[in-house]
Amino acid sequence: MIIGAGVEQVPAYEAAKRRGLLVVGTDMNPDAPGFELADYKILVSTRDAEATKKQAVKFHASRPVHGVMTIANDVPYTVASVAHAIGLPSISLEAARCVIDKLLMKERFKSHGVACPWFASVDNVEQLRSFVNDGSRRDFVLKPVDGRGARGVLLIDTSVDFDWVFAESRRWGDSGRLILEEFIPGMQLSTESYILDGKCYTPAIAERNYSRLEQFRPNIIEDGGTIPALLDTTTKKAIDNLILRGASALGITEGLIKGDIVIDNTGRPLIIELAARLSGGWFATHQIPAASGVSLVEAVILYSLGEVVSPLQLIPKYDRATAIRYWFPTEGKIKQITGEEKLKQIPGLLAYGFFRREGEMQPKIHMHPDRFGYVIVSGENRDEVLTRVKQALASIQVEVG
Ligand SMILES: Nc1ncnc2c1ncn2[C@@H]1O[C@H](COP(=O)(O)OP(=O)(O)O)[C@@H](O)[C@H]1O
Ligand SMILES: [Mg+2]
DSSP, rough: EOOOOTTHHHHHHHHHHTTOOOOEESSSSSTOGGGGGGGEEEEOOOOOHHHHHHHHHHHHHHHHOOOOOBBBBBOHHHHHHHHHHTSSSSOHHHHHHHHHHHHHHHHHHTTTTTTOOOOOESSHHHHHHHHHHTTOOOOOEEEEEOOOTTTTTTTETTOOHHHHHHHHHHHHHOOEEEEEEEEESSSSEEEEEEEEEOOOOOOOOOOOTTTTHHTTTTTTOOOOOSOOOOOHHHHHHHHHHHHHHHHHTTTTEEEEEEEEEEEOOOEEEEEEEEEESSSSIIIIIIIIOOOHHOOHHHHHHHHHTEEEEEEHEEEEEEEEEEEEEEOOOSSEEEEHHHHHHHHSSSEEEEEESSSSTTSSOOOOOSGGSOOOOOEEEESHHHHHHHHHHHHHHHHHHHOOO
């Protein structure tokens, strides 16, 4: 059973079908593209854990389900609820609760001595103002405890309009609870690891590209990432160790862990957050396999079925490079998109996509889904992919009126 049948879940349906599995898909959208590959459909919101659980149990009564998973969909609680109701491999419900609540997660990190940025819960504007103005830290990040995709994640300092940032960040969470953290300047990393027999395997690490941080401030908008990140062996080991300890603090000792990591100015890695699911943004499905030959999607399918994952599957077969970048046209009605033929000629082109068509509105950028489109290239090394991705970006013109 794959929770979610949207475009980013399609690669999991494909991988499952390649293994000859029968697939049950769940999604509230009857036209979700994953359903075309599914053998059975369940129409239910992926965010509604209770309703999904009920329907899954009912389905299981007539046709046994042998595994449940998701990819690129921040619904670990739904996955864990289904797994626990049916008796399938999964993280615990308690761990699932921690990974969907940034405050609970950070409290676990703190009590287990796992390095993470200073944080505090903020219940009102006065509290926010006094933390930011107390002089002990310069920049902060305010975010909903239960947000995703950088929605309502705001980079702030003493100069902001506190009423506005408080209301704006709150708008994006379901619970209305907010967390304030110290903003850690430094190299930002995206990791995807698999924990097996007490060891953390991280086949590839991407350096997130934040060259547009000032342009979109206070929103924190990522403009893609590059594999490999420039890290020495000692730092890579420290990152694996940190992820292992961070996961263990949440009660996770096996399976997939996705990390948002930052390296501070002393060279020490800190965890911004961990997720217990395969990532989106074509990281697990395109970039990691192209750079390392490792398919974490396959590993998660095996895990969900209770089958053996071998360390050999998790060790890179080669060391290549990939880069993903996004287009950021100005806001307005999209008149014309040109250059697609030229884009298709770029060497190493792995994938690209536009989120909007001609005639549609390009919004102002507030969150990741507002970006216009993405392009991913692969190559032998960083220099090669950086050149290629620049060419790829330049080949497309989006005329906005
Ligand atoms: N304390 C922080 N220091 C530095 N960067 C941060 C901090 N908090 C968040 N960020 C940046 O903002 C991004 C989004 O924040 P995150 O907490 O991961 O929320 P989301 O659930 O939206 O992914 C992170 O990947 C990171 O790049
Ligand atoms: Mg994140």
